[in-house]
Amino acid sequence: MPKLNRDARHPITLTVDGRSVTGYAEPRMLLSDFLRQEAGVRAVHVGCEHGVCGDCTIRLDGKAVRSCLTLAMQADGRIVDTAEGLAEPGELNDLQRAFRRHHGLQCGYCTPGILMSASDYLERTPQPDEEDVRDMLSGHLCRCTGYAGMVDAILDVADERARPDETG
């Protein structure tokens, strides 16, 4: 592809939570900033901006990744999923319901990123044990409520999904 000049804003198109979004970005624009400023996705939270805190975690082509360690340009033509797409507006999906039930959040700043990590993880590891879940959560920092409620919520959802008939 041709070289993209540093001073210009270049059009990129990606699928965000199922809808096609076209926006403009300089090469240096981070995907986290593009999603918030160009795509209007406020569920992408920005914390440390160097890959440590996990607040900006989204799914890129299905995989949980840091959007602050991704350039907007790198997402051109790809599929991005955020916590805003987990359920219809006003609804919660099973993972979100479990977080509420188990008090898996307090201020909620870290929550959208954790939900995206957990949603990818549970698809690949449908029946994790507690140690597996804690290892996956090591990629996120929560500064208010701790991780016990999150671990319970994620294990509960794994159990629920293993018996789909009862949960409908």
Next chain:
Amino acid sequence: MKPKPFDYVRAESAEEAIAILADAGEDAKLLAGGQSMIAMLNLRLVDPGILVDVSRIDDLDYVEESGDMLEIGAAATQSSLQGWPGLAERLPLLDRAIPYLGHFQTRNKGTVCGSLAHADPSSELPLCLATLGGEVVLGSTGGERVVAAGEFQTGMLSTARADDEMILAARYPFRKKGEGFAFTEMAMRRGDFAIVALAAVATSDGLRLGVGGVADRPTVRDWPMLEGDALDDALNAFAWELGGQDDAHATARYRRELVRRLGRQVLEEAKSCRN
């Protein structure tokens, strides 16, 4: 915490990336998974004129057998390596080390070759490459060359790669019959940079220990089959020779103690895993 401006090219092939490197020289930086590079860009520790993105070169996104080694292409992620079906059986050291490497979320995007190129002294993949005696394939407009792990990393964040070269692939030797492996590390939190990381190999007649996080590069030492006090003495000598420094994370003395104690632990574990 935002990068300075740079030009950007998404390379469609290794040839295209190499041509840009030949043209731009040290003004160009390669971008693969970005799990170190974009963090450094955000912190403004690097300031390239042009960023060459090799992460979507499909021909380089592979993990496959190459003779008695596993070859990992430049665009293959750490998750792809972790998911290679034969890993536990044929590359037990990597199988044990990868869970320590960052987090699930960073392994999904971070590449194996990018980690080698970044050459952090405490990083797990360069340590495993050095301990197993693997190799790195470099490409430039002049052709390809293969560099042995022992010659590849030349210091902290520096390698034998020239400005006009890119890493095309890395090769990790498979387990041979009779070898046992163990890996451990000490870090402040799971997934943090290792204060000390240790990789051990035991064979029928000898021991090998690779240590990261102390010297400016992963350092490997071979011994005959030692036991008891002789092994403790060898580890103590090695701990001093590594020449660790005090820094914000740990003192040199603590690092030496970790090499002595965890070194003993991983070597004993490697011995017990031999088959």
